[in-house]
Amino acid sequence: MTPIEIKNKTNMTQRDGFTSTFGVLVATLGSAVGLGNIWKFPYLTGTNGGAGFLLVYLLATLLLGLPVMIGETMLGRATRANAVSIFEKLRPAQPFWKIIGYTGMLAAMLILGFYTEVAGWVFAYIFKALSGSLLHGDASAAQAQFKATIANPLSALAWQWAVLLLTGGIIMLGVSKGIEAVAKRLMPVLFLLLVVLCIRSLTLSGAGAGLKFLFAPDFSKVSAGVILTAVGLAFFKLSIGMGTMLTYGSYFRDDQNIPVTAGRVMLADLSISLLAGIAIFPAVFTFHFAPTDGPALVFLTIPAVFASMPGGQIFMVLFFVLTALASIGAILSLLEVPVAALTERLHWSRRKATALTVLLIAILGAPAALSNGAAAHWTIFGLTFFDFYDFVSSNLLLPVGGLLLCVFVGWIIGRDWVQSQLSNRGLLANQAVVTGVFMLLRYVSPVLIVIVLLRGLKVF
Ligand code: TRP
Numbered sequence: 001m002t003p004i005e006i007k008n009k010t011n012m013t014q015r016d017g018f019t020s021t022f023g024v025l026v027a028t029l030g031s032a033v034g035l036g037n038i039w040k041f042p043y044l045t046g047t048n049g050g051a052g053f054l055l056v057y058l059l060a061t062l063l064l065g066l067p068v069m070i071g072e073t074m075l076g077r078a079t080r081a082n083a084v085s086i087f088e089k090l091r092p093a094q095p096f097w098k099i100i101g102y103t104g105m106l107a108a109m110l111i112l113g114f115y116t117e118v119a120g121w122v123f124a125y126i127f128k129a130l131s132g133s134l135l136h137g138d139a140s141a142a143q144a145q146f147k148a149t150i151a152n153p154l155s156a157l158a159w160q161w162a163v164l165l166l167t168g169g170i171i172m173l174g175v176s177k178g179i180e181a182v183a184k185r186l187m188p189v190l191f192l193l194l195v196v197l198c199i200r201s202l203t204l205s206g207a208g209a210g211l212k213f214l215f216a217p218d219f220s221k222v223s224a225g226v227i228l229t230a231v232g233l234a235f236f237k238l239s240i241g242m243g244t245m246l247t248y249g250s251y252f253r254d255d256q257n258i259p260v261t262a263g264r265v266m267l268a269d270l271s272i273s274l275l276a277g278i279a280i281f282p283a284v285f286t287f288h289f290a291p292t293d294g295p296a297l298v299f300l301t302i303p304a305v306f307a308s309m310p311g312g313q314i315f316m317v318l319f320f321v322l323t324a325l326a327s328i329g330a331i332l333s334l335l336e337v338p339v340a341a342l343t344e345r346l347h348w349s350r351r352k353a354t355a356l357t358v359l360l361i362a363i364l365g366a367p368a369a370l371s372n373g374a375a376a377h378w379t380i381f382g383l384t385f386f387d388f389y390d391f392v393s394s395n396l397l398l399p400v401g402g403l404l405l406c407v408f409v410g411w412i413i414g415r416d417w418v419q420s421q422l423s424n425r426g427l428l429a430n431q432a433v434v435t436g437v438f439m440l441l442r443y444v445s446p447v448l449i450v451i452v453l454l455r456g457l458k459v460f
Contacts, residue, residue, distance in 0.1 A: 020253075021253065021255075021256060021257075021261075024251075024252055024253060024256055024261060025261055025264060025265065026184050026187075027248065027251070028073075028245075028248055028261065028262075028265045029187070029265050029268055029269065030184075030187075030329035030330075030333070031239045031244055031245075031248060031329060031330055031332075031333035032237060032238055032239050032265055032269045032330075033187070033268075033269055033272055033326050033329070033330070034326045034327045034329060034330030034331075035115060035118050035119065035122070035323070035326070035327045035330065036233070036236050036237045036273075036330070037237070037269065037272045037273040037276055037326075038272075038276050038298055038323050038326070039118055039122075039295070039297075039298050039323075040233065040236065041057075041233065041237070041273040041276060041277065042273075042276050042277050042280045042281070042297055042298055043293075043294055043295050043296075043297045043298065044229060044230075044233055045057075045214065045277060045281075045291075046281075046284070046290075046291035046292055046293065046294075046297055047291070047292050047294055048221065048226045048229055048230070049218060049221030049222065049226065050213040050214055050216075050217075050218065050221070050281075050291065051212075051213065051214055051215050051216050051217035051218065052217040052218055052219050052221050052222040052226070053221070053222065053226055053229075053230055054214065054215070054217075054277075055217055056222060056226070056227050056230040056231075057230040057233055057234055058270075060230050060231045060233075060234035061234045061237070061238070061266060061270065063440060063444060063445060063448060064231060064234060064235070064402060064445045064448060064449060065234040065235065065237070065238045065240060065266065066238075066262060066263065066266050066437075067406070067437050067440040067441045067445055068235070068238075068240045068241065068402045068405055068406065068441070068445065069238050069240050069245055069262045069265070069266070070258055070259050070262045070422070070437050071405055071406070071409040071437075071441055072240055072245035072246045072249055072405060073245050073246075073248065073249030073252055073258050073261070073262065074249065074258055074409075074418070074421045074422060075090070075246055075249060075405075075408075075409070075413075076245065076246045076247060076248065076249020076250035076251075076252065077249045077250060077252040077254070077256070077258070077421070078090075078421050079250065080250045081250055081344070082101070082243075082246075082247060082250070082337075082340040082341045082344045082345070083100070083101035083104050083105070083242075083243030083246045083247050083337055083340070083341055084098050084101030084102060084105075084341045084345060085101075085341075085344060085345065086101070086246055086250070087100060087101060087408070090413065091412065094412070097404070097408055097412070099404070100243070100246075100401055100404050100405060100408070101243055101246075101341060103242070103397055103400065103401055103404075104241075104242035104243030104244075104246075104337055104397075104401055105242075105243070105337060105338045105341060106397065107241070107242035107243075107393045107397040107398060107401065108242055108243065108244075108334045108335070108337045108338055109338065109357075109360060109361055109364055110364070110389040110392055110393040110397070111236075111242075111334055111389070111390075111393045111394075112331065112334050112335070112361045112364075112365065113361060113364040113365040113368045113385075113389045114365070114368045114386050114389045114390050115327070115330070115331060115334070116160050116163045116164055116167075116331065116361065116365055117156065117159070117160045117163075117365060117368055117369045117386070118295070118327075119163045119324065119327040119328070119331065120156070120158075120159025120160045120162065120163050120369070121149065121150060121159065121299065122320055122323050122324045122327060123159055123162065123163065123320075123324055124149055124155065124159055125149075125299060125303075125320045126317060126320040126321055126324060128145075128149070129303070129313065129316040129317045129319075129320055130317055132313060133145075134303040134306075134307075134316060135303070135306075135307045135312065135313060135316075136303070136304075136307055137287050137304045137307045137308060139287055139288045139289050139300070139304075142289075142299075142300045142303065142304065143289075143293075143296065143300060146296045146299050146300060147296075147372075150372040150373065151372050151373035152373060153370055153373050153374040156369040156370060156372070156373065157366060157369050157370070159369075160362070160365055160366075160369045161362060163331070164358050164361060164362055164365075165358075166328070167328055167331045167332055167335060168335070168354050168355070168357075168358035170328070170332060171332060171335050171336065171339060171350070171354050172350060172351050172354045172355075182325070186322055186325055187326070189318075189322060190272070190322040190323075190325075190326060191271075191272065191275070193315065193318060193319055193322065194272065194275040194276060194279055195275065196315070197275075197279035197302070197305055197306075197315075197319075198275055198278045198279045200279075200305055200308070200309050201278060201279045201280070201281075201282040201283055201305055202278070202282060204282045204283060204286040204305070204308070205286050206282050206283070206284070206285030206286030206287075207282040207286075209282070209285035210278075210280075210281035210282030210283070210284060210285050210286075211278070211281070211282065213281050213284075213285070213291060214277050214278065214281045224452075224455035224456050224458070225456055227452055227455070227456060228395050228399075228452050228453065228455070228456025228457070229394075229395060229456075231395075231399055231449070231452050231456075232394035232395040232398060232399060233394065235394065235398035235399060235401075235402055236393075236394045236398060237269060237273070238265070238266060238269065239330070239333060239334075240398070240401075240402060241397070241398030241399065241400075241401035241402040241405070242337065242393075242397065242398055242401050243337040243341075243401075244333045244334060244336070244337055247333075247336055247337055247340055248333065254424065255424060255427070256424075257424070257428055257430075258421075258422055259422060259430060259433050259434070259437060276298070279301075279302070279305065280297060280298060280301045280302070283301040283302075283304050283305045284297070284301055286304075287301065287304040289301055289304075302316070302319060303316060306319070335354070335357060335358075338353070338357045339353045339354050339357055342356070342357070364389075367385035368384075368385045368386040368389055369386075370385075371384035371385050371386035371387070372384075372386065395456065395457075396453075396457075399449050399452070399453055400453070402445070402449060403445075403446055403449040403450065403453070406441045406442070406445045406446040406449070407446055409438075409441050409442075410438065410441040410442030410443070410446065411442065415438055415442075418434065418437075418438050418441075419431075419434055419438070422434045422437065
């Protein structure tokens, strides 16, 4: 279920949200799973040295991602409000905390500025796969093809706008029910397709080298900067640190077991990322690509694996279609944060809030879209706009948002309230789990985030 559908439902039933425990799981997973799994996870694992990065990412997911996700959905459910108003409701006398919602809105805009562009590349690749022009296993030809696709300024902008119009239209018109029903059925298909891809990849000649890269850690590559990137990815993956899970939590059911739901979402999300990694890295070594090929990685390797399979072209089209659908689910959850806050706080219509948000993203996103061609030489702190938006959101705003959330839950809201919320007012016998989550949120996660941020940003 997407936000608008939940909204429609909540209008009828006073914001009581999802109808089933399973619905909550699917909706939350629909936000978490996206380009983060298929595109970002493999490319960052490649550029940051492989297994060592993966290990740090796993630790960050367990020690920071999971508790923050639980904390966010808990606050959302308890207040049934948008990412800004949640803090106003809980601590009306301390307006400072609303900053979590505001930085979240900023982060959402920056993420959408580059995310919609990558989604555009996926759409473009659907058509290339259909036309058959992707069926080759030649590394340099594939690289040239990818570069040509993303460098063309007109098509870069046009694809980004197409994605924005499509997702903005879905949010505005409320036709998401159909889309989500489709996505819900197709998510298992994506999973199966990834399993097929993995099997094919594991029988390639470079399988050993690929698996070694992915699973045999070389700790010499794990620098402070690498750790910060892994932490940023953990936040990005679980859609936390900027309000998506706060907002989604506000549609959770009262009898939802929050820690268990969050744990399941995390595990399912992680398995999809790992499958993508296992599908991609053997191909990197077999077809002479480089793990450091960056954002191009999935667009180069996946067609090469499919080209080596019978019926490859059909599978390839299916793969890019499914990835596009997954990215739409994630984009809707990002758009929902500013749209929900603008409509509820300024009493704007959904139409107006969406139109303004989409327009802003189109303006902000244009230099990111052009970063791989016409605007490649426009840089901020030595980064292209594309990389700058990605860096500022994932490596700065999301961890800071997560840190503030930990402090809010662990030190301002306090133990008894958390205990009551996470045990559904004593109905669940999960005392030990709740204590663990609370201790992580109060002591462990904030300290870790501060150290990682300061070291990663070279403050000390
Ligand atoms: N988690 C999604 C992905 O990995 C992206 C996403 C959706 C997101 N909502 C978010 C990232 C909120 C950060 C914050 O593709």
